[in-house]
Amino acid sequence: MTARIGVVTFPGTLDDRDTQRAVRVAGAEAVPLWHRDKDLKQVDAVVLPGGFSYGDYLRAGAISRFSPVMETIIEQAKGGMPVLGICNGFQVLTETHLLPGAMLRNNHLHFVCRDQKLRVETDKTAWTSDYSAGQEISVPLKNIDGRYVADERTLDMLEAEGRVAFRYLDVNPNGSLRDIAGISNEAGNVVGLMPHPEHAVEPLVGTGRTDGLGFFTSILKNLLKGANA
Amino acid sequence: MTLDTVKHAAETPESAQPWKELGLKQDEYERIREILDRRPTGAELAMYSVMWSEHCSYKSSKVHLKQFGEKAPENDALLVGIGENAGVVDVGQGYAVTFKVESHNHPSYIEPYQGAATGVGGIVRDILAMGARPVAVMDPLRFGAADHPDTKRVLPGVVAGIGGYGNCLGLPNIGGEVVFDPCYQGNPLVNALCVGVMKHEDIHLAKASGAGNKVILYGARTGGDGIGGVSVLASETFDSTGPSRRPAVQVGDPFQEKLLIECTLEIFREDLVAGIQDLGGAGLSCATSELASAGSGGMRVELDTVPLRDATLSPEEILMSESQERMCAVVEPGNVDRFLEICEKWDVIATVIGEVTEGERLEIFWHGEQIVDVPPRSVAHEGPTYHRPYARPEWQDALQADDANKLARPANADELREQILKLVASPNQASKAWITDQYDRFVQGNTVLAQPEDSGMVRIDEETNLGVAVSTDGNGRYAKLDPYTGAQLALAESYRNVAASGAKPLAISDCLNFGSPEDPGVMWQFAEATRGLADACQILGTPVTGGNVSLYNQTGDTAIHPTPVVAVLGVIDDVTRRTPIAFAEEGQLLYLLGETREEFGGSAWSQVVHDHLGGLPPQVDLERERLLAEILISGSRDGMIDAAHDLSDGGVVQAVVESCLRGGRGARLVVPDGLDAFTFLLSESAGRAIVAVPRSEELRFTDMCGARGLPATRIGVIDGDAVEVQGEFSIPLSELRTAHEETVPGLLA
């Protein structure tokens, strides 16, 4: 038996097949989910992959947020189901307010694609337990609307509650406040980040590193642990 | 306004028609009347005018392009040749690959972002129409002087447009070129290439067969944008009267195109189409006439069923509109429902607009009245052919006599060092990361090599690790000095790049960017370049699978350098054996393969140090290129080389610097016997590459080169954190990195 991890496809999603591959490489079963279906096919966790859903028109993630599949995901995420939003998926999560803050155009106004160094700030979330807090990893980053902003109070709260999950190292690639690359909700089941761990799970392609695999092994172990408990 | 029906046209033979305004010549108009045996209707005139434009009919170029077919080498790998939307090549294991490079030069000057974006969109649809999933894009670009203010407008817009569209489609950008030269001021070149992959049985062709089959138009609604745009625009030089005469350009919708791709691939998976064609230049005029012309029967279209964005469009405008993100499919009646269902799933509008008929005519109706009744071949395939006069320009001799080998050379090691730093920092030789970092190279998770590698490489089978590699190259300076040799050098460089990454070159696509065909000198350049390319393909065994011609790239009397851009596609059985350019392992030995002569004509050194263009370009020896490629491929397959970098503009020193910076390691070089440091480092002799050989493999490797007769000279070792030329100079990597990486952002950011 293994865990079933749903990967949502919105119109304009790009990294769904890569994310499915990453889920499989980690040893879990990838279950495609379609934006028009409310039904989550009994998955144990969901990944909202990267891309340009609805062309990122209006605001990144703004239109997808209102899809039928998101209605169920929002409800179940509030009930504790693990949800990971990568890049566009992170943008969707902020638009739904499952995660606080918002994502704006990069401060340099360009799309940026680079191998990005990050620090995993917490191993307390469902998606980061295979890392150790403070661990430095490199995964690809690629976005144009990746500047994380929130008001000072929210930022202070995130820091105080240990919910800043990832921080950019060496270079802040988009002007995100306090170098924030990713955050989690209070319970730690919902995590969003801009960089793309699913592009760093095989040594051959992408950057040639497998630093991103830990996201998918973390969740797999947590789900299996939960199932055995 | 009364509708100009076929009947009405027959009854009013003398009615004046705007053929001239639509870009037709008097004799062309006469011919249309002859073909139809009456005057054309307004709709027919619209169709002929766009389809017979230079852009769509290749009327000036086709007598020369014929050679690509006539001289085509025997090649078992070619599954579909020139004439379809794109050529298709067998890469083994049941896979076929299709690729093509196209230009979007003129629109990109007028509206850089949208012009470039829709260029990507157009080439992607060509690839899709062959039945393939698009897997990567590349973008060979040329701009005016790097420090010209207009370059600051055009380049960032073009780059943002290519990225904005390609990134949004989820296509990794795996390579391209960026070249600056004042000759492209006012005529930037924006070429775009797409590669697609399919199984052999999935190949689709653009033809409408089987009477009763339905014609379905799907994708975006048709709007009033770009009417006659691409075709007319790309068929004339810019008018100096300026902005007021600028014709409309289109705005692209990459999101719509992404839906179109996924929807079309699902339709292919269920095998629902009998024929398919994308809509590009000349829109519906092109799609309907080409589909019908290539098929066995005729076609009947109810034009008023076309979904419109603007209800006031006339039938002529609908036929000419170049609205983006549309496709046209021929579908058996039994498959129509399922076809429409899949479109609905992807939120793609799809409409049955007509059907294939028994007859031999393309007939188009508007609210029941016939407005077009033509033999489709006469529109699509029997356009005019010009034998334009051509003549070697008078200045050619003087240009070639102005020998670059005689230019003043650095007087001492310090001066050489200084010139080298200047070279690696010059806009053409500097790192293009500021540009390529705006492109997603990781999406789809199959990118094995991307910029700044010699070629882009993607894995196409996750189990077997089969992959393909593509490189695009062109050197307008060489081609200006000698268009025949220049075109061959473009091919040779691209071929070498593919081989250097470990892949076996199979076939090519080309984009021929030239000035006005009405200038006999330009026409001579074109004739020479095509002849050179066709001859070279014959020797290298790489057929031309398709491509594109862009003429009228000139302002007033001044044409751009002749710029044939060549894309070579190669296959690699196991992408884990790819060869990167990075010098990464301390202690590995550096070998220079090939012969170095004193060849500075058209060189980067002559441009950067002397602002000079004259003499002859480097010689080409295609047999040598072939041998070099074989050695590079065997070396990579058998683990004898760990890194390789082809030599082209900037010569040895440029390649060494790039490989060192990529790998984060220095190199110690020794000037080989018989060469002076200057020639060794900066000559641009073709047919050469540098490889890094592990010490344990040295003997095996040199034995192989010796046995095959390829000169291999040991020139140094990977070591330290500087590029050092013994007895000459040493430059720390940090200094080189600054010089190489800060130029482009400094100019553009």
Place this chain on the structure above:
Amino acid sequence: MARVVVDVMLKPEILDPQGQAVQRALPRLGFQGIADVRQGKRFELEVEGPVDEAALARIHEMAETFLANTVIEDFVVKVEEPATAGESK
């Protein structure tokens, strides 16, 4: 048909790099005397039926929940009026 316009601008405390880039470019292009530029979005809605209180309330809600993200943006809803004095083009 009536037109309602929704203007959406970043909140003043949020960095607007697009506006800044425009402003920085102006002197180079020979335009002096512009102290600040902010760039936002303008939506033109063609409304079927009358633009009464109820319709405006709905559009206000649409702007609040969808057209703008009020975490970072402010918006203004206006019924389009015919050309006024200060207008040119």
Place this chain on the structure above:
Amino acid sequence: MARVVVDVMLKPEILDPQGQAVQRALPRLGFQGIADVRQGKRFELEVEGPVDEAALARIHEMAETFLANTVIEDFVVKVEEPATAGESK
């Protein structure tokens, strides 16, 4: 300091994918009765000195040559006026 607003919209015949995407989403969100949506840009310029004829002429030129690409876009220059009747927020 006076504020001048430049609204830049795609020409009517030019495809507006963003506006279209917004419009298509509205019914799904429960908003009916919006026949068309166009999305454009709004620039708010803070002008130093008086906004007289000359200043407006310069801003007009700036809009024409820089803020808009008149191949595909139209623009309108307005001097910002205090809140009017139809406005809400």
